[in-house]
Amino acid sequence: MxxxxxxxxxxxxxxxxxxxxxxxxxxxxxxxxxxxxxxxxxxxxxxxxxxxxxxxxxxxxxxxxxxxxxxxxxxxxxxxxxxxxxxxxxxxxxxxxxxxxxxxxxxxxxxxxxxxxxxxxxxxxxxxxxxxxxxxxxxxxxxVQHGDKAPQHPKSALQEWAAASSRRTPEYVVVDRSGPHHAPRFTVQVRIGTFAEASATGTNKQEAETAAARALLAKLGA
Missing domain, CATH: 1.10.1520.10 (Ribonuclease III domain)
Incomplete structure (x- = not known):
């Protein structure tokens, strides 16, 4: 100690x-x-x-x-x-x-x-x-009190955008995992059929999926 x-x-x-x-x-x-x-x-x-x-x-x-x-x-x-x-x-x-x-x-x-x-x-x-x-x-x-409107999680926002645009449900795939066991790095690709895709990296799968969804939303201007 x-x-x-x-x-x-x-x-x-x-x-x-x-x-x-x-x-x-x-x-x-x-x-x-x-x-x-x-x-x-x-x-x-x-x-x-x-x-x-x-x-x-x-x-x-x-x-x-x-x-x-x-x-x-x-x-x-x-x-x-x-x-x-x-x-x-x-x-x-x-x-x-x-x-x-x-x-x-x-x-x-x-x-x-x-x-x-x-x-x-x-x-x-x-x-x-x-x-x-x-x-x-x-x-x-x-x-806890930041903002009057509840934040929209990027994955939820992307799914809602796809549904509203009559597009396929977003699919997430881990395309790379690197780094040591105690400090891994995940790269995830999110794809809406053949319409659009984006990739991002995070310290866990969930973080990488969130970042990928955020990147695709930005690409779509959503």
């Missing part, structure tokens, strides 16, 4: 955790130790979804389920979680194997997003839902 980890945790959560071990584990990648963040990330992912869903339900009382779902999906992506992690200074406290660090895993959206969810999971285990709710609302801040 680094000497400044307790101080950082105290600043991040507002008080020093009773037991530092779960937080050390939340910051540990599989390249460093078998006891890593994965189980806590599994828990934190569900806690984050619940907290954000409840918050949106309160903030937008007149929106239907579909609009709330769009907002939720936009707020719990790996990229958003990674952005929050960077804002808190998580990168300086990651525990990575040498090869993973050399490969730039300390700045991977995948890893930072998972670690952020793991930290939420650890805090939830210590303080319960009330504590997790207060923490998530503080660190997500104005991200």
């Amino acid at each position: 680094s000497a400044d980890l307790p101080a950082w945790l105290t600043t991040t959560f507002g008080c020093r955790p009773a037991d530092l071990k779960p937080y050390e584990r939340a910051l540990t990648h599989g390249s460093q130790a078998a006891e890593n963040y994965e189980r806590l990330e599994f828990l934190g992912d569900r806690v984050l979804g619940l907290v954000i869903a409840e918050w949106l339900w309160e903030l937008f009382p007149n929106e239907p389920e579909g609009q709330l779902s769009k907002r939720l999906n936009a707020l719990v992506t790996g990229a958003v979680c990674a952005d929050v992690a960077r804002s808190l200074g998580v990168r300086a406290h990651l525990r990575l194997g040498k090869q993973a660090r050399d490969d730039g895993a300390h700045d991977s959206d995948n890893i930072l997003g998972d670690v952020m969810e793991a930290l939420i999971g650890a805090w939830y285990r210590e303080t319960g839902l009330d504590g997790a709710r207060s923490f998530v609302r503080r660190i997500w801040g104005t991200r």
Whole structure:
């Protein structure tokens, strides 16, 4: 454990955790130790979804389920979680194997997003839902209230465009996978029949599909 980890945790959560071990584990990648963040990330992912869903339900009382779902999906992506992690200074406290660090895993959206969810999971285990709710609302801040209109996910927008234009449903294909196991890069091609296509790369399949959909929408002027 680094000497400044307790101080950082105290600043991040507002008080020093009773037991530092779960937080050390939340910051540990599989390249460093078998006891890593994965189980806590599994828990934190569900806690984050619940907290954000409840918050949106309160903030937008007149929106239907579909609009709330769009907002939720936009707020719990790996990229958003990674952005929050960077804002808190998580990168300086990651525990990575040498090869993973050399490969730039300390700045991977995948890893930072998972670690952020793991930290939420650890805090939830210590303080319960009330504590997790207060923490998530503080660190997500104005991200939740941004914009009057619910954001449209690029994949949904592309599918709606295709349907409205009487075109075939968009098809996504992984055309390349590169990089080490802990920091993969996926290239995905999205195609609307023979009418149009676009490709994009991301740190996971979902991110690459989203980027490809966004690129095709831009190409279509949609």
